[in-house]
Amino acid sequence: xxxxxxxxxxxxxxxxxxxxxxxxxxxxxxxxxxxxxxxxxxxxxxxxxxxxxxxxxxxxxxxxxxxxxxxxxxxxxxxxxxxxxxxxxxxxxxxxxxxxxxxxxxxxxxxxxxxxxxxxxxxxxxxxxxxxxxxxxxxxxxxxxxxxxxxxxxxxxxxxxxxxxxxxxxxxxxxxxxxxxxxxxxxxxxxxxxxxxxxxxxxxxxxxxxxxxxxxxxxxxxxxxxxxxxxxxxxxxxxxxxxxxxxxxxxxxxxxxxxxxxxxxxxxxxxxxxxxxxxxxxxxxxxxxxxxxxxxxxxxxxxxxxxxxxxxxxxxxxxxxxxxxxxxxxxxxxxxxxxxxxxxxxxxxxxxxxxxxxxxxxxxxxxxxxxxxxxxxxxxxxxxxxxxxxxxxxxxxxxxxxxxxxxxxxxxxxxxxxxxxxxxxxxxxxxxxxxxxxxxxxxxxxxxxxxxxxxxxxxxxxxxxxxxxxxxxxxxxxxxxxxxxxxxxxxxxxxxxxxxxxxxxxxxxxxxxxxxxxxxxxxxx
Amino acid sequence: xxxxxxxxxxxxxxxxxxxxxxxxxxxxxxxxxxxxxxxxxxxxxxxxxxxxxxxxxxxxxxxxxxxxxxxxxxxxxxxxxxxxxxxxxxxxxxxxxxxxxxxxxxxxxxxxxxxxxxxxxxxxxxxxxxxxxxxxxxxxxxxxxxxxxxxxxxxxxxxxxxxxxxxxxxxxxxxxxxxxxxxxxxxxxxxxxxxxxxxxxxxxxxxxxxxxxxxxxxxxxxxxxxxxxxxxxxxxxxxxxx
Numbered sequence: 001x002x003x004x005x006x007x008x009x010x011x012x013x014x015x016x017x018x019x020x021x022x023x024x025x026x027x028x029x030x031x032x033x034x035x036x037x038x039x040x041x042x043x044x045x046x047x048x049x050x051x052x053x054x055x056x057x058x059x060x061x062x063x064x065x066x067x068x069x070x071x072x073x074x075x076x077x078x079x080x081x082x083x084x085x086x087x088x089x090x091x092x093x094x095x096x097x098x099x100x101x102x103x104x105x106x107x108x109x110x111x112x113x114x115x116x117x118x119x120x121x122x123x124x125x126x127x128x129x130x131x132x133x134x135x136x137x138x139x140x141x142x143x144x145x146x147x148x149x150x151x152x153x154x155x156x157x158x159x160x161x162x163x164x165x166x167x168x169x170x171x172x173x174x175x176x177x178x179x180x181x182x183x184x185x186x187x188x189x190x191x192x193x194x195x196x197x198x199x200x201x202x203x204x205x206x207x208x209x210x211x212x213x214x215x216x217x218x219x220x221x222x223x224x225x226x227x228x229x230x231x232x233x234x235x236x237x238x239x240x241x242x243x244x245x246x247x248x249x250x251x252x253x254x255x256x257x258x259x260x261x262x263x264x265x266x267x268x269x270x271x272x273x274x275x276x277x278x279x280x281x282x283x284x285x286x287x288x289x290x291x292x293x294x295x296x297x298x299x300x301x302x303x304x305x306x307x308x309x310x311x312x313x314x315x316x317x318x319x320x321x322x323x324x325x326x327x328x329x330x331x332x333x334x335x336x337x338x339x340x341x342x343x344x345x346x347x348x349x350x351x352x353x354x355x356x357x358x359x360x361x362x363x364x365x366x367x368x369x370x371x372x373x374x375x376x377x378x379x380x381x382x383x384x385x386x387x388x389x390x391x392x393x394x395x396x397x398x399x400x401x402x403x404x405x406x407x408x409x410x411x412x413x414x415x416x417x418x419x420x421x422x423x424x425x426x427x428x429x430x431x432x433x434x435x436x437x438x439x440x441x442x443x444x445x446x447x448x449x450x451x452x453x454x455x456x457x458x459x460x461x462x463x464x465x466x467x468x469x470x471x472x473x474x475x476x477x478x479x480x481x482x483x484x485x486x487x488x489x490x491x492x493x494x495x496x497x498x499x500x501x502x503x504x505x506x507x508x509x510x511x512x513x514x515x516x517x518x519x520x521x522x523x524x525x
Numbered sequence: 526x527x528x529x530x531x532x533x534x535x536x537x538x539x540x541x542x543x544x545x546x547x548x549x550x551x552x553x554x555x556x557x558x559x560x561x562x563x564x565x566x567x568x569x570x571x572x573x574x575x576x577x578x579x580x581x582x583x584x585x586x587x588x589x590x591x592x593x594x595x596x597x598x599x600x601x602x603x604x605x606x607x608x609x610x611x612x613x614x615x616x617x618x619x620x621x622x623x624x625x626x627x628x629x630x631x632x633x634x635x636x637x638x639x640x641x642x643x644x645x646x647x648x649x650x651x652x653x654x655x656x657x658x659x660x661x662x663x664x665x666x667x668x669x670x671x672x673x674x675x676x677x678x679x680x681x682x683x684x685x686x687x688x689x690x691x692x693x694x695x696x697x698x699x700x701x702x703x704x705x706x707x708x709x710x711x712x713x714x715x716x717x718x719x720x721x722x723x724x725x726x727x728x729x730x731x732x733x734x735x736x737x738x739x740x741x742x743x744x745x746x747x748x749x750x751x752x753x754x755x756x757x758x759x760x761x762x763x764x765x766x767x
Contacts, residue, residue, distance in 0.1 A: 258602075370552045407552045409607055423602030425553060429685065430734070453709045474708035487727075490710045 016147055017128045019175040023242045030505030031079040035125055035170040040305035041239035042388040045503035048465040049510035055479045055489045057525050062100035064520045071498050072515040075125040078504040089121035090137045097506055104150035108137045117164050118186025125170035129198050134178050136167025142196055154201035163415050164189055170237045181234025185252045188419035191232035193249050205281030209251045209269050217268035226263040229413045231255035232270045236300040236383045245278040248318055252298035256411035258366040259421030266291040271299045285335035289322045294365055296377045297323040304388050308442045310338045321386055321397040323379025327444035341444040344380035344399045348373050366422050370405035377404050377424045385459030385500045395439040396468050400455030402432035436470050448485035459500035469512055471497040477514050546614030553600055562618035564668020571618040584612045626758045633759025636752055656719055662765035672760050679739035689738040693731040
């Protein structure tokens with residue numbers, strides 16, 4: 001018995017990624033331990049070996065080619081000499097960090113009748129905790145894998161894929177729990193955020209993003225039963241305040257997308273940020289960015305936790321560059337609106353009122369003839385990550401400057417099919433463009449801009465060395481000067497990019513990595 | 526009586542579908558296929574048969590999924606019912622009189638290969654030069670008004686890879702050509718002599734995008750109106766392998 005207890009103790013001591021290791025991610029800049037780099041979702045590397053003075057010498061170190069032809073949206077996790085990535089449609093691969101050679105590969109066998117409605121067959125990454133790697137599957141299961149071999153430790157169903165539920169989001173691993181959201185909004189699902197016991201896979205709680213009958217918020221669905229197909233999907237990884245034990249997670253748009261007639265009311269908690277008690281899953285507060293949205297502007301962007309000074313007073317805030325074109329700063333303990341301003345061209349709101357509610361302009365609703373509105377359906381930004389640079393007090397965001405004609409169509413709910421109610425015709429080509437913008441974190445005011453040929457689908461990463469890494473629709477991976485936005489280095493990867501950069505050390509040397517085309521590239525001096 | 530009511534109801538439903546399909550068409554399709562389906566950037570749909578969509582299921586498939594390798598995108602947001610309504614409207618366009626072009630295709634071909642010198646810039650079924658767009662299927666992709674405009678005012682609607690750009694290098698060298706590709710950091714041009722040029726944007730002092738310009742000259746004064754009709758009839762007859 002003693003021996004057994006000793007074995008357990010040794011196993012615990014050897015656990016690769018204890019919770020406290022992720023809490024203290026900033027003290028371990030050579031690793032990338034969670035989707036956004038730290039719980040506060042800064043996607044910022046404290047490494048400073050790469051600088052504006054030497055970044056021009058960056059070259060590929062190794063490239064890993066995935067097997068499937070689908071898009072690679074993964075954010076790699078890196079620790080203890082191994083890089084963990086996901087490949088489309090639902091594959092987890094462990095790579096030797098020095099060489100890019102594969103250590104193990106786990107592939108989910110997906111049902112033949114699986115249909116992803118409204119999005120690609122992609123996955124954005126894994127979570128790590130203890131000795132396990134966690135991945136959500138396209139057929140809506142949560143699976144725990146042994147970090148050393150890829151063997152399945154447990155596998156639980158999160159929801160029924162046949163009704164349009166899927167998982168593409170990277171899970172968030174916190175103290176003993178694995179948090180996940182769900183995709184499937186265009187299929188008319190009722191969204192949720194779940195917590196699972198990290199050791200056993202037992203579901204600990206579920207927060208429905210659409211409140212049920214009798215629950216606060218349900219009254220914001222004025223038409224009977226409209227809440228049942230209200231959507232509110234949760235397909236981008238949230239952030240975590242380890243002191244308050246609060247989870248912050250963005251919620252998607254209501255259904256049907258472009259025809260709001262069947263669902264009068266504000267449609268809570270769609271297009272909102274929710275703050276949940278990590279122990280119970282209970283709602284602490286919510287803030288709705290776009291009440292009664294009819295443009296598909298999910299609030300599934302990254303909520304970034306930071307400390308700053310607002311109107312002379314130090315505040316602990318959560319900041320979000322929202323798909324609707326506005327940058328918001330909220331008190332992260334209460335959800336109080338502190339500041340908000342457009343960070344991209346928008347033509348649908350006169351501005352935000354004192355409570356942060358948009359003052360919507362007339363004639364901006366989708367219509368039979370088409371209504372031209374900025375931003376487009378894909379928004380001023382989207383799921384790809386922003387970055388927060390605490391030392392420079394700058395919030396970096398990849399911006400899409402693009403408009404759409406929005407059309408209103410019929411909206412009939414049939415399980416497992418599109419529940420859209422219209423559509424859009426985007427003005428693309430030379431009429432659309434992109435930018436990386438540095439915003440003053442407290443006000444959202446633009447400090448600099450680097451213009452891109454096309455609206456991007458790639459996130460950004462700041463570094464302590466004074467760089468901002470980003471990507472482009474045409475496959476350019478590049479580094480900008482964090483103080484000016486001036487381009488300092490670029491590399492043509494040869495494939496479309498829809499991913500996020502990360503940085504880490506290999507043998508004590510700073511590396512940056514990004515997925516592009518059907519491959520993962522690692523660069524260094 | 527019941528049967529008559531049923532027939533009336535089916536007829537009214539069909540009328541409703543066409544009316545609703547027309548609205549959807551005007552929103553999603555008219556930019557390329559013209560407000561009344563007579564074509565534009567996209568081909569005319571006012572035809573009794575459509576080569577890519579011989580029956581309703583194929584037409585609905587084309588509407589929802591697009592045509593690979595062409596500029597026709599898929600409209601995935603439309604429900605099956607809505608795509609069916611658009612299809613019903615598109616079919617109704619085909620019941621109008623077929624457009625009869627005034628020109629003679631054989632004479633047009635002779636002009637294309639002779640007086641027009643068009644083979645100097647275009648390829649048809651493997652023959653010719655490649656400076657301008659390949660034309661073997663141009664009759665299936667473009668309407669006759671669009672073809673006429675392309676001959677008379679070539680700069681009015683320029684395909685994506687043929688837009689004219691003039692760049693000036695920091696060293697003072699000027700190059701004018703068609704933009705074959707561009708990203709945030711570089712641009713690739715093909716000049717009137719067919720040569721490729723590649724520039725880092727950091728090496729350029731000016732990038733002038735010439736909207737409404739084409740390297741193709743106007744043929745308005747080169748051909749008589751009757752000759753233009755012939756040439757358009759020839760181009761409209763080019764429908765690929767079929």
